[in-house]
Amino acid sequence: MLSRRLRVPAGIIVLLWLSGCASTPQSRALFEQFDKPSSSPVIALASSVLLDRVPFFPQEAYQCGPAALATVLQASRVSVTPDALVGQVYVPARQGSLQIEMLAAARAHGRIAHVLPADLPGVLKQLQAGEPVLVMQNLGLSWYPQWHYAVLVGYDLARREVVLRSGLVREYRMPMTVFERTWQRAGHWAVVLLPPGQLPEDERENAYVQSLADFSRQADAAQMFAAYEVGLQRWPESRVLGMALANLHYAEGNRQAARMQYERVLRHAPDFAAAHNNLAQTLLELGELALAHEHALTAVRLGGSFAASYERTLDAVNAALMP
Amino acid sequence: MKINALARRTIGSVLIVALSLMGLQAPAMADIVSTEQLVAEQRADVQRATVNAFLARDEVRAQLEARGVSADDALQRVDSLSNAELAELSQQIDTLPAGEGAIGLVIGILVIFMLLDIAGVTDIFPAI
Numbered sequence: 001m002l003s004r005r006l007r008v009p010a011g012i013i014v015l016l017w018l019s020g021c022a023s024t025p026q027s028r029a030l031f032e033q034f035d036k037p038s039s040s041p042v043i044a045l046a047s048s049v050l051l052d053r054v055p056f057f058p059q060e061a062y063q064c065g066p067a068a069l070a071t072v073l074q075a076s077r078v079s080v081t082p083d084a085l086v087g088q089v090y091v092p093a094r095q096g097s098l099q100i101e102m103l104a105a106a107r108a109h110g111r112i113a114h115v116l117p118a119d120l121p122g123v124l125k126q127l128q129a130g131e132p133v134l135v136m137q138n139l140g141l142s143w144y145p146q147w148h149y150a151v152l153v154g155y156d157l158a159r160r161e162v163v164l165r166s167g168l169v170r171e172y173r174m175p176m177t178v179f180e181r182t183w184q185r186a187g188h189w190a191v192v193l194l195p196p197g198q199l200p201e202d203e204r205e206n207a208y209v210q211s212l213a214d215f216s217r218q219a220d221a222a223q224m225f226a227a228y229e230v231g232l233q234r235w236p237e238s239r240v241l242g243m244a245l246a247n248l249h250y251a252e253g254n255r256q257a258a259r260m261q262y263e264r265v266l267r268h269a270p271d272f273a274a275a276h277n278n279l280a281q282t283l284l285e286l287g288e289l290a291l292a293h294e295h296a297l298t299a300v301r302l303g304g305s306f307a308a309s310y311e312r313t314l315d316a317v318n319a320a321l322m323p
Numbered sequence: 324m325k326i327n328a329l330a331r332r333t334i335g336s337v338l339i340v341a342l343s344l345m346g347l348q349a350p351a352m353a354d355i356v357s358t359e360q361l362v363a364e365q366r367a368d369v370q371r372a373t374v375n376a377f378l379a380r381d382e383v384r385a386q387l388e389a390r391g392v393s394a395d396d397a398l399q400r401v402d403s404l405s406n407a408e409l410a411e412l413s414q415q416i417d418t419l420p421a422g423e424g425a426i427g428l429v430i431g432i433l434v435i436f437m438l439l440d441i442a443g444v445t446d447i448f449p450a451i
Contacts (some may be wrong), residue, residue, distance in 0.1 A: 027365045118417075132385055206365055206366070206369050209362055209365060210362065210366060213358070213359065213362040216358070239361075240358070240362060240365050242363050243356075243361055244358040244361070244362075245359065247355065247357065247358045248358075250355060273331050273354035274360075274361060277354070277355075277356055278355050278356055281355055305360075305364055306356045306360065309354045309355075313354045316354065
């Protein structure tokens with residue numbers, strides 16, 4: 001969004017210092033851990049990372065959004081140029097790009113857009129795993145914001161700095177504390193783009209599930225199979241991922257595979273009413289009426305948010321059982 | 324006459340087959356609990372946990388009580404928040420800078436939800 005302004009970052013940095021020693025707790029914790037390495041660090045991080053392979057697109061006026069998005073997309077082996085993205089993410093009236101459109105455009109190019117938690121060590125860990133991270137910064141002040149998109153491509157704990165593809169600078173080195181402050185003022189927004197089948201450096205199963213839910217609207221079945229299966233490798237007991245995989249088999253018309261997957265979910269979560277219900281429906285379609293009846297009854301007995309569906313399934317099974 | 328009857332019979336049987344196919348498929352899809360439904364439920368659960376954890380913090384309880392709202396009442400009422408309200412509150416909590424005095428904003432929103440409910444503008448807390 002701003003390009004010219006990047007030429008005067010020194011002034012901004014002075015302003016940041018003046019605006020008080022606003023806390024940078026995450027950087028401080030990282031420095032402390034780096035200066036006094038303990039035998040059991042909170043997070044295992046290499047002292048420095050630089051992803052030199054990440055391409056660079058010097059941005060034109062105000063168009064840091066398309067440039068930054070093209071950077072991470074190309075790093076993720078999607079061939080797209082900033083110019084091709086301008087129509088998708090650039091809002092001329094605002095001279096910038098909205099975060100929600102950045103995520104939607106990434107999904108439209110076949111990548112899962114995963115928003116990372118407000119956790120600097122976690123973001124650095126994602127770099128260490130080899131993926132650049134799209135970030136938003138507020139280079140101005142909270143009451144005079146200067147929004148800016150950039151791409152984190154490295155860090156150096158000894159030099160206490162991060163490395164960004166930013167504006168007109170290919171390797172923009174910034175003190176980590178300054179980055180933390182500008183990032184914090186933009187709501188700690190950090191995004192990694194993943195091809196289906198690759199997991200983020202983020203331990204939150206529910207966050208991965210939410211990212212997939214948004215992705216699934218534009219994805220095909222093969223992409224979703226890959227995304228669910230890799231998720232189940234990390235979280236084998238995830239009820240939602242297990243059900244999502246089974247529902248996908250069902251939607252693809254593969255009743256046997258759906259049945260086996262619903263049964264797998266029930267081995268981890270025997271009191272999961274929705275799994276009993278969906279299994280009952282699948283068994284009904286497979287003609288296994290006695291077993292279908294058993295699971296439909298269990299779903300009705302357990303009840304819950306979708307109790308009305310369970311009643312209808314039981315009715316359907318009963319109707320099929322009648323001579 | 325003959326052709327007309329044949330045409331009518333053909334159209335009739337096509338319609339019967341089509342309708343019966345629709346009839347077979349519609350209820351089968353309707354009673355599967357969809358992934359979207361499960362994802363939405365999980366999202367609401369996570370948000371409710373966020374709001375509950377927030378309300379359990381000592382400084383939050385103190386601030387609420389300074390505004391004349393019992394923290395225990397507030398905790399009870401989180402269960403009756405709509406999904407949209409839960410999303411709003413938990414998002415405010417998630418973006419709070421750690422250890423700063425911005426919790427007032429979240430408490431303000433919570434108190435507004437309660438006042439709107441008492442005034443009958445909304446029906447957020449049916450229990451009141």
